[in-house]
Amino acid sequence: MTNSELLEQAKVAATKAYAPYSQFQVGCALLTTAGNIFTGCNVENASYGLTICAERNTIFHAVANEGSGMKIASLAVIALGQEFPPCGACRQVIAEFAGPEVEVWFLRDGKPFSMTMAELLPASFRL
Numbered sequence: 656m657t658n659s660e661l662l663e664q665a666k667v668a669a670t671k672a673y674a675p676y677s678q679f680q681v682g683c684a685l686l687t688t689a690g691n692i693f694t695g696c697n698v699e700n701a702s703y704g705l706t707i708c709a710e711r712n713t714i715f716h717a718v719a720n721e722g723s724g725m726k727i728a729s730l731a732v733i734a735l736g737q738e739f740p741p742c743g744a745c746r747q748v749i750a751e752f753a754g755p756e757v758e759v760w761f762l763r764d765g766k767p768f769s770m771t772m773a774e775l776l777p778a779s780f781r782l
């Protein structure tokens with residue numbers, strides 16, 4: 656699974672997004688250290704604050720399938736027609752299941768670009 660393939664899977668997931676309010680269709684794909692791939696999209700709600708981002712939807716799905724030992728090996732996120740890195744809330748949730756060396760992939764100037772979790776969320780909160 657190359658990083659481009661992971662981004663491609665995230666793009667397919669973005670087409671499933673339920674985003675009637677923002678029109679911002681986001682998809683995520685992650686590879687676990689166990690070798691499984693999970694995908695997910697954002698799901699919005701008329702009560703806006705109940706919206707779930709694509710990254711958290713995907714991570715929760717991965718935990719529900721693999722169990723509490725799920726670890727992220729790499730993660731890709733993409734929005735149809737937009738370029739962005741994960742939001743702050745999702746960075747904290749990714750950090751729960753990924754070490755500081757894990758690469759997070761997204762598009763920058765139309766090309767795959769990655770940052771490590773250490774770069775995306777330095778000094779992350781841990782209990």
Ligand code: THU
Nearest residue numbers: 677679681697699708709741742
């Ligand atoms: N969104 C994500 O899915 N992931 C992010 O990292 C940022 C934002 C979604 C939430 C909402 O449905 C839409 O994008 C606009 O904020």
